[in-house]
Structure formats: structure tokens, C-alpha cells
Amino acid sequence: MGDPQVEALQEAIRRASTVRAPLCIAGGRTKDFCGEKPAGDVLDVRAVTGIVDYQPTELVITARAGTPLADIEAAMRDAGQMLAFEPPRFAPGGTLGGAIAAGLSGPRRPYAGAARDFVLGVGVIDGIGRALGFGGRVMKNVAGFDVSRLMVGAMGTLGVLTSVSLKCLPLPREEATRVFETSADEAIRKANEWGGEPLPLSATCFHQGRFSVRLSGAPPAVASAIAKLGGEALADAAAFWDSVRDHRHVFFTNAVSSRAALWRLSVGSTAPHTDLGGEQLIEWGGALRWLAAGPRTEAARVRAWAASQGGHATLFRAPDRSVEALHPLTAAQAGLHKRLKATFDPHGVLNPGRLVRVF
Structure with a gap:
């Protein structure tokens, strides 16, 4: 039936x-x-x-x-x-x-x-x-x-x-988040360095000088990683990561309230931090860059930079939808x-x- x-x-x-x-x-x-x-x-x-x-x-x-x-x-x-x-x-x-x-x-x-x-x-x-x-x-x-x-x-x-x-x-048996005061370039460097080591990393987020790193796994592994990395403990870490995931973090809420164009840039994790004409939040060990673009930021410039770093740029949310959301396809991609x-x-x-x- x-x-x-x-x-x-x-x-x-x-x-x-x-x-x-x-x-x-x-x-x-x-x-x-x-x-x-x-x-x-x-x-x-x-x-x-x-x-x-x-x-x-x-x-x-x-x-x-x-x-x-x-x-x-x-x-x-x-x-x-x-x-x-x-x-x-x-x-x-x-x-x-x-x-x-x-x-x-x-x-x-x-x-x-x-x-x-x-x-x-x-x-x-x-x-x-x-x-x-x-x-x-x-x-x-x-x-x-x-x-x-x-x-x-x-x-x-x-x-x-x-x-x-x-x-x-x-579910991981233990989770902890450590916070570091640093620059965007240093956060990207650390994320890539630590990502290549046997550490129980499960998330990273950089915004306005604060680099948050989540550790997940067996309690001894998490404790050992904390001892190695240092940093300060983040209170209410679960709520913080939920806010990043669900775009309730202040970076995203400000982008919406200011009617900024929110770009999602998928690039190589070691791509250098570059001023693209707006505020940024960096996730995924450097491989995901969110850009709240100002009114003078040109889509072509954003997409050209992403392409130069081996990636692409999607216009994720914008009050003006005249710009196509998806990164332009190659002829082969369009045919497929x-x-x-x-x-x-x-x-x-x-x-x-x-x-x-x-x-």
C-alpha cells in the first residue's frame, strides 16, 4: 500500500x-x-x-x-x-x-x-x-x-x-571552548597549525579579535588539548556555537539589521585575510569567510578574490537580489x-x- x-x-x-x-x-x-x-x-x-x-x-x-x-x-x-x-x-x-x-x-x-x-x-x-x-x-x-x-x-x-x-x-563525552585574543591572520595560522596536529578540534570562529576554538572528545583528550593550547574558557559555549550555526551571532544579526549583503566565501583554509570592504567572520579553520559587505563593495571584486584563492563566493542573503546568488558557472559546469x-x-x-x- x-x-x-x-x-x-x-x-x-x-x-x-x-x-x-x-x-x-x-x-x-x-x-x-x-x-x-x-x-x-x-x-x-x-x-x-x-x-x-x-x-x-x-x-x-x-x-x-x-x-x-x-x-x-x-x-x-x-x-x-x-x-x-x-x-x-x-x-x-x-x-x-x-x-x-x-x-x-x-x-x-x-x-x-x-x-x-x-x-x-x-x-x-x-x-x-x-x-x-x-x-x-x-x-x-x-x-x-x-x-x-x-x-x-x-x-x-x-x-x-x-x-x-x-x-x-x-555525542562527544566532553566539550570545551577556549578563546584567544589575536588577529585574523594569526587565527588563520593557528587554525591550520592545530588542525594538522592530533588535537580534538571540532569548530573554530574568529570575529573582531576573538578566536574561539571548540574541543570535543574523550575527557583526557580534551584536558590534554586545553593544557597544550591554553586560552580562556568560554562561558555558555553551547549557546555560542548554536548562535554561529543558526546565524544568531551578533555578526549575522547586525548584517541583517543593517541590510548588508551577506557573502559566503568558500576558499582555501590558508588564504590570507583580505579587506574586501566589510566586516568578516571566519569559520572552518579559515576555509569559510562570511562577509557583511558595505554598499560600495562590488560583487565582481568579491568573486574574483574568492576564485584567486581556489574557491567561490555565494551571495547568501541580500536585500537587493539583482546579483545572482550562485558563483558564475563555467561552461562545463553549466552544461552538466x-x-x-x-x-x-x-x-x-x-x-x-x-x-x-x-x-
């Missing part, structure tokens, strides 16, 4: 595909600011909800895409486990499907892995209403392309997620995107233009 909620979504997509009517895939709508502006008739997926299977001893959880992240993380916390990629929750009501479709990872990402590294399998409805399944519920290495990971960060443009199976990890879109959504009805404006 089929799933009535999934079947209802299939029927809605079939109707839209027949008349070429664009659909705006919506869950908690906590990430509407990500990517390009949502458009089309709303396809609400929140009814497809609930944890399907959770085997803590197997370190695997499967949940339907409309399940609130808060519910999933609460169930895992009760079992002493976590989603190690720390999916951001920018507002209450964020769902599993939205987290995977956006493909964002939190402060632990350089030390535990990205969202895509934890996806074992997905259920998805393609652009002509077919219910498809990729991957599974076990960890394995096989030859061939992993289609389930293709859905991570696709912003719903390749299919409507209906379920996701994820790898879980145990078009072929994938044509395969999974031949009539272009699923979140058209949400990831890349032209398709």
Missing part, C-alpha cells in the same frame, strides 16, 4: 508537469532567502513527516522529509547521538528536507564532514511525478555515481525529497547542470531558477 501523502505530492507534480506550471517546493520556509527568489505555485511537503526508522546501535536514522529538525535531533539526543554536520536552523520549523536540499553544514563540518557525507539514501519524486529511491540505510562504498548525494544542495531543483536516511555519530535538470525534471517545473537563474 502506498503512502497517501507522497501520492498526493506525485499527483500535484504530474498535473503541474502536464501544463508546465512551475512549483515552489515549501517546508518550514526557513531558508527562502537562500539561492534565488522562490516562485511558482506552492507545493507544501510538511504533511510528509515522521521518523520512519531509528536504530541507534546501527548509527542510522531514516525520517520523512517534512519532519522538523528539532524532532529528529531530540530523538537522537535521547540516544546519545547527533547529526555531526550540525545543520543550521535559521528559524523554528526547519525541516529535514529543507536542510538536505540547502546542503548547508555547521561549525563541525571541517572536522566531521559535510551534509552530503552523512546521506546514505533518499526517497524523491522527480519532475514528472515518479517516486524514486536512491542509496539505502547502510554505510557502504560502491563504484558508480551516488545519486542520493546529488540531491544535497540542489535546492529541490532535481526532485522533491520525501525521505532521507542519515548516518549518526555519538542542464543535463541533470533535463533528466530529473524534463519540463522544468521543480523550483525553476532557484539554484541557477537560467534553469
Whole structure:
């Protein structure tokens, strides 16, 4: 017997595909600011909800895409486990499907892995209403392309997620955060130096002269790292890292209140600190630079610098959306995107233009 909620979504997509009517895939709508502006008739997926299977001893959880992240993380916390990629929750009501479709990872990402590294399998409805399944519920290495990971960060443009199976990890037995007063250049140097040593690093954040380093693991390992690194203890460290993950840190709230353009620059971790015309917050051991750009900061300059450091720049949030969010694609990349879109959504009805404006 089929799933009535999934079947209802299939029927809605079939109707839209027949008349070429664009659909705006919506869950908690906590990430509407990500990517390009949502458009089309709303396809609400929140009814497809609930944890399907959770085997803590197997370190695997499967949940339907409309399940609130808060519910999933609460169930895992009760079992002493976590989603190690720390999916951001920018507002209450964020769902599993939205987290995977956006493909964002939190402060632990350089030390535990990205969202895509934890996806074992997905259920998805393609652009002509077919219910498809990729991957599974076990960890394995096989030859061939992993289609389930293709859905991570696709912003719903390749299919409507209906379920996701994820790898879980145990909660660390001990965590501590140390704070150092230093410069941006020195913070980047230390992050890279310490990242190459056998230290239990799990997050870093530099902002306005304060370099915060989180240590996670067995109590003896954390204690040994504290003795080696020094620094001052950070009170209420869990709340601090939640604020960085969920963009409630003062850097992000000031960017929103001042209507600054918030850029997300993914670069080499050793890239030098460079004045790009605005305030910065540095995460991921130097590999993620957030820039709250002033009104005179040019998108071309930001993107040229990111490219010169082997990376790319995404316009993450901005009051003026005239600048394309995604870093410009090469001809080869654009061709690949078009072929994938044509395969999974031949009539272009699923979140058209949400990831890349032209398709």
C-alpha cells in the first residue's frame, strides 16, 4: 500500500508537469532567502513527516522529509547521538528536507564532514511525478555515481525529497571552548597549525579579535588539548556555537539589521585575510569567510578574490537580489547542470531558477 501523502505530492507534480506550471517546493520556509527568489505555485511537503526508522546501535536514522529538525535531533539526543554536520536552523520549523536540499553544514563540518557525507539514501519524486529511491540505510562504498548525494544542495531543483536516511555519530563525552585574543591572520595560522596536529578540534570562529576554538572528545583528550593550547574558557559555549550555526551571532544579526549583503566565501583554509570592504567572520579553520559587505563593495571584486584563492563566493542573503546568488558557472559546469535538470525534471517545473537563474 502506498503512502497517501507522497501520492498526493506525485499527483500535484504530474498535473503541474502536464501544463508546465512551475512549483515552489515549501517546508518550514526557513531558508527562502537562500539561492534565488522562490516562485511558482506552492507545493507544501510538511504533511510528509515522521521518523520512519531509528536504530541507534546501527548509527542510522531514516525520517520523512517534512519532519522538523528539532524532532529528529531530540530523538537522537535521547540516544546519545547527533547529526555531526550540525545543520543550521535559521528559524523554528526547519525541516529535514529543507536542510538536505540547502546542503548547508555547521561549525563541525571541517572536522566531521559535510551534509552530503552523512546521506546514505533518499526517497524523491522527480519532475514528472515518479517516486524514486536512491542509496539505502547502510554505510557502504560502491563504484558508480551516488545519486542520493546529488540531491544535497540542489535546492529541490532535481526532485522533491520525501525521505532521507542519515548516518549518526555519538555525542562527544566532553566539550570545551577556549578563546584567544589575536588577529585574523594569526587565527588563520593557528587554525591550520592545530588542525594538522592530533588535537580534538571540532569548530573554530574568529570575529573582531576573538578566536574561539571548540574541543570535543574523550575527557583526557580534551584536558590534554586545553593544557597544550591554553586560552580562556568560554562561558555558555553551547549557546555560542548554536548562535554561529543558526546565524544568531551578533555578526549575522547586525548584517541583517543593517541590510548588508551577506557573502559566503568558500576558499582555501590558508588564504590570507583580505579587506574586501566589510566586516568578516571566519569559520572552518579559515576555509569559510562570511562577509557583511558595505554598499560600495562590488560583487565582481568579491568573486574574483574568492576564485584567486581556489574557491567561490555565494551571495547568501541580500536585500537587493539583482546579483545572482550562485558563483558564475563555467561552461562545463553549466552544461552538466542542464543535463541533470533535463533528466530529473524534463519540463522544468521543480523550483525553476532557484539554484541557477537560467534553469
